[in-house]
Amino acid sequence: xxxxxxxxxxxxxxxxxxxxxxxxxxxxxxxxxxxxxxxxxxxxxxxxxxxxxxxxxxxxxxxxxxxxxxxxxxxxxxxxxxxxxxxxxxxxxxxxxxxxxxxxxxxxxxxxxxxxxxxxxxxxxxxxxxxxxxxxxxxxxxxxxxxxxxxxxxxxxxxxxxxxxxxxxxxxxxxxxxxxxxxxxxxxxxxxxxxxxxxxxxxxxxxxxxxxxxxxxxxxxxxxxxxxxxxxxxxxxxxxxxxxxxxxxxxxxxxxxxxxxxxxxxxxxxxxxxxxxxxxxxxxxxxxxxxxxxxxxxxxxxxxxxxxxxxxxxxxxxxxxxxxxx
Amino acid sequence: xxxxxxxxxxxxxxxxxxxxxxxxxxxxxxxxxxxxxxxxxxxxxxxxxxxxxxxxxxxxxxxxxxxxxxxxxxxxxxxxxxxxxxxxxxxxxxxxxxxxxxxxxxxxxxxxxxxxxxxxxxxxxxxxxxxxxxxxxxxxxxxxxxxxxxxxxxxxxxxxxxxxxxxxxxxxxxxxxxxxxxxxxxxxxxxxxxxxxxxxxxxxxxxxxxxxxxxxxxxxxxxxxxxxxxxxxxxxxxxxxxxxxxxxxxxxxxxxxxxxxxxxxxxxxxxxxxxxxxxxxxxxxxxxxxxxxxxxxxxxxxxxxxxxxxxxxxxxxxxxxxxxxxxxxxxxxxxxxxxxxxxxxxxxxxxxxxxxxxxxxxxxxxxxxxxxxxxxxxxxxxxxxxxxxxxxxxxxxxxxxxxxxxxxxxxxxxxxxxxxxxxxxxxxxxxxxxxxxxxxxxxxxxxxxxxxxxxxxxxxxxxxxxxx
Numbered sequence: 001x002x003x004x005x006x007x008x009x010x011x012x013x014x015x016x017x018x019x020x021x022x023x024x025x026x027x028x029x030x031x032x033x034x035x036x037x038x039x040x041x042x043x044x045x046x047x048x049x050x051x052x053x054x055x056x057x058x059x060x061x062x063x064x065x066x067x068x069x070x071x072x073x074x075x076x077x078x079x080x081x082x083x084x085x086x087x088x089x090x091x092x093x094x095x096x097x098x099x100x101x102x103x104x105x106x107x108x109x110x111x112x113x114x115x116x117x118x119x120x121x122x123x124x125x126x127x128x129x130x131x132x133x134x135x136x137x138x139x140x141x142x143x144x145x146x147x148x149x150x151x152x153x154x155x156x157x158x159x160x161x162x163x164x165x166x167x168x169x170x171x172x173x174x175x176x177x178x179x180x181x182x183x184x185x186x187x188x189x190x191x192x193x194x195x196x197x198x199x200x201x202x203x204x205x206x207x208x209x210x211x212x213x214x215x216x217x218x219x220x221x222x223x224x225x226x227x228x229x230x231x232x233x234x235x236x237x238x239x240x241x242x243x244x245x246x247x248x249x250x251x252x253x254x255x256x257x258x259x260x261x262x263x264x265x266x267x268x269x270x271x272x273x274x275x276x277x278x279x280x281x282x283x284x285x286x287x288x289x290x291x292x293x294x295x296x297x298x299x300x301x302x303x304x305x306x307x308x309x310x311x312x313x314x315x316x317x318x319x320x321x322x323x324x325x326x
Numbered sequence: 327x328x329x330x331x332x333x334x335x336x337x338x339x340x341x342x343x344x345x346x347x348x349x350x351x352x353x354x355x356x357x358x359x360x361x362x363x364x365x366x367x368x369x370x371x372x373x374x375x376x377x378x379x380x381x382x383x384x385x386x387x388x389x390x391x392x393x394x395x396x397x398x399x400x401x402x403x404x405x406x407x408x409x410x411x412x413x414x415x416x417x418x419x420x421x422x423x424x425x426x427x428x429x430x431x432x433x434x435x436x437x438x439x440x441x442x443x444x445x446x447x448x449x450x451x452x453x454x455x456x457x458x459x460x461x462x463x464x465x466x467x468x469x470x471x472x473x474x475x476x477x478x479x480x481x482x483x484x485x486x487x488x489x490x491x492x493x494x495x496x497x498x499x500x501x502x503x504x505x506x507x508x509x510x511x512x513x514x515x516x517x518x519x520x521x522x523x524x525x526x527x528x529x530x531x532x533x534x535x536x537x538x539x540x541x542x543x544x545x546x547x548x549x550x551x552x553x554x555x556x557x558x559x560x561x562x563x564x565x566x567x568x569x570x571x572x573x574x575x576x577x578x579x580x581x582x583x584x585x586x587x588x589x590x591x592x593x594x595x596x597x598x599x600x601x602x603x604x605x606x607x608x609x610x611x612x613x614x615x616x617x618x619x620x621x622x623x624x625x626x627x628x629x630x631x632x633x634x635x636x637x638x639x640x641x642x643x644x645x646x647x648x649x650x651x652x653x654x655x656x657x658x659x660x661x662x663x664x665x666x667x668x669x670x671x672x673x674x675x676x677x678x679x680x681x682x683x684x685x686x687x688x689x690x691x692x693x694x695x696x697x698x699x700x701x702x703x704x705x706x707x708x709x710x711x712x713x714x715x716x717x718x719x720x721x722x723x724x725x726x727x728x729x730x731x732x733x734x735x736x737x738x739x740x741x742x743x744x745x746x747x748x749x750x751x752x753x754x755x756x757x758x759x760x761x762x763x764x765x766x767x768x769x770x771x772x773x774x775x776x777x778x779x780x781x782x783x784x785x786x787x788x789x790x791x792x793x794x
């Protein structure tokens with residue numbers, strides 16, 4: 001509608017002062033030249049780098065993974081189509097139930113330990129009046145430490161002997177020593193604590209950004225109504241953060257279900273498969289065998305994991321969009 | 327060909343299709359011809375070649391790096407057209423396949439004996455038969471060792487190169503002394519190992535005995551312990567997994583007793599090959615089992631004090647007991663050009679083998695190593711004949727700087743023991759299936775050995791079936 005009216009006005013301007021009656025302009029045929037002149041080519045040229053980068057590094061690997069999950073290949077000899085046998089092989093692997101259980105346990109622990117900590121930290125940092133930037137930087141600092149370095153550092157902390165950092169502290173209290181990484185009960189919480197320490201900073205920054213956008217008048221109004229600090233957090237802060245919380249929650253679930261670094265570097269999946277996760281299993285299929293990986297099995301499990309996460313995300317967004325509207 | 331392409335550009339569509347097919351056919355034929363011609367290598371002996379080879383273990387001492395640099399310099403003096411670039415390298419089951427698939431291995435790399443056959447079948451290493459023939463001693467290899475690197479047709483792909491080992495018991499003489507034990511009388515039975523381990527743990531606070539458990543080394547060492555008690559983890563033809571045998575159970579019960587009854591194994595139960603060496607050199611371990619040649623690495627990578635080191639035989643008990651033996655082969659990338667393969671065989675000769683068959687080379691190599699304070703004379707098993715190995719020992723005798731008198735209980739008995747090869751089929755997968763069993767016994771007081779071994783046997787059989 002607005003486009004049509006604009007056109008009329010433009011025509012008026014063009015025909016003003018023209019002694020000839022206005023005639024409809026001949027419809028100019030859209031040629032390659034006009035398309036280029038109107039910026040069609042530059043649009044493509046600008047989009048091309050992004051398309052190429054996404055194509056080469058994101059979409060093509062996805063296509064290749066799906067293809068390889070139906071093949072037997074060692075990446076040297078020609079690949080052979082094997083139908084669903086890679087999926088059958090993976091689904092009958094006796095370690096798969098253990099890996100799924102461990103992965104879900106890690107995700108659950110990460111949710112219990114790792115989800116509230118950044119939120120509490122962000123609310124606290126946001127509520128202090130001075131040196132907000134310093135506290136934010138301190139909270140974000142672990143994210144700057146390269147993950148492998150962080151894990152090696154924490155390995156010293158978790159040393160099971162009496163010389164270990166944590167065991168030394170606990171020894172002063174008459175506790176321990178604890179074999180953090182060799183004890184089947186302690187090992188998974190130990191990994192989650194390190195993972196939370198390493199990743200919480202990023203989430204704190206996201207929450208802080210969201211908290212800044214909460215209008216101050218809402219807190220003033222709540223204060224006038226006699227709300228205390230906890231009531232303000234519960235009735236003002238949390239509802240305002242709801243959208244961000246939903247997003248960070250699903251992102252965290254997706255990230256923790258794909259946990260790899262901590263079990264790989266801390267324990268290699270041990271002790272006795274107590275930290276074997278689905279992604280570590282994928283890695284083991286592909287690379288842990290010195291005689292050439294089973295890339296078919298690895299990609300088959302990857303495809304199944306991706307499908308599971310996609311479905312989970314869809315269900316999650318359906319549910320949360322309903323909650324958001326309510 | 328250029329004329330054909332020019333015609334293709336000018337011709338009408340139907341002719342272009344015909345010509346394209348002709349061109350594709352011509353290319354295919356020429357490709358086939360190239361493939362055929364590659365059977366007989368065409369080598370330009372004077373063409374400049376850059377050869378990437380494996381060097382030392384990551385984190386090796388500066389002196390070891392210096393010695394290797396000198397060796398490279400000597401090689402390049404002898405072969406001025408070849409430029410050698412060394413790369414730090416440690417073979418690990420958990421990273422090798424990634425390096426191989428990713429193309430990040432050097433042109434000449436090292437593999438364990440057990441992997442050669444499958445890498446040959448997968449066309450992942452080069453056929454070196456025609457190049458190996460150029461070496462004067464090509465016919466003198468120990469036939470059993472050479473067979474590991476031969477294809478079904480007899481062509482040699484991987485060449486026995488170094489670290490031909492039998493597993494021994496390495497012990498810390500200082501900890502033995504501190505525990506009131508005689509370091510010149512190391513244990514000779516599993517019961518004595520247990521008693522000594524407890525004495526060390528009680529009196530020094532260090533682990534009396536430690537066991538590798540990660541990155542397939544747990545399975546490797548459990549297989550060693552099984553062989554030493556007369557058991558096997560696969561049937562003779564390699565088609566049936568037999569890891570739930572009585573000897574493996576006894577080996578695990580031994581570990582369980584040390585760990586949970588005696589508390590003599592310290593607090594680290596996730597050692598692999600590199601980390602157990604590191605802990606041993608740091609004085610944290612009284613005894614552990616590993617390849618007999620590990621002393622070289624303990625010097626080069628972990629700066630061990632030679633006075634503290636001792637090597638003895640692993641105890642053998644039971645009817646068919648034996649010492650697990652293995653070794654390292656040199657292999658060349660299947661993507662190497664003929665000139666690179668020709669250069670590779672010269673490097674393999676110079677770096678690994680020449681010293682065993684040529685007195686001047688043996689002496690020069692020993693002198694270079696002594697000058698760089700590197701170990702000379704670490705006990706190995708013969709790549710060629712035992713007689714030739716003895717001759718090599720005589721050549722380097724004046725330069726030997728390893729404490730051989732602290733290894734006599736091993737060196738005087740090893741040739742009388744039965745050497746048993748590693749399991750022939752899906753070796754690393756069988757080891758991988760056993761890793762969690764060792765870890766469970768070391769970390770769970772209530773671990774059910776029978777149940778764990780039955781589960782591991784199912785996994786091992788699955789791996790064997792998949793490999794077949």
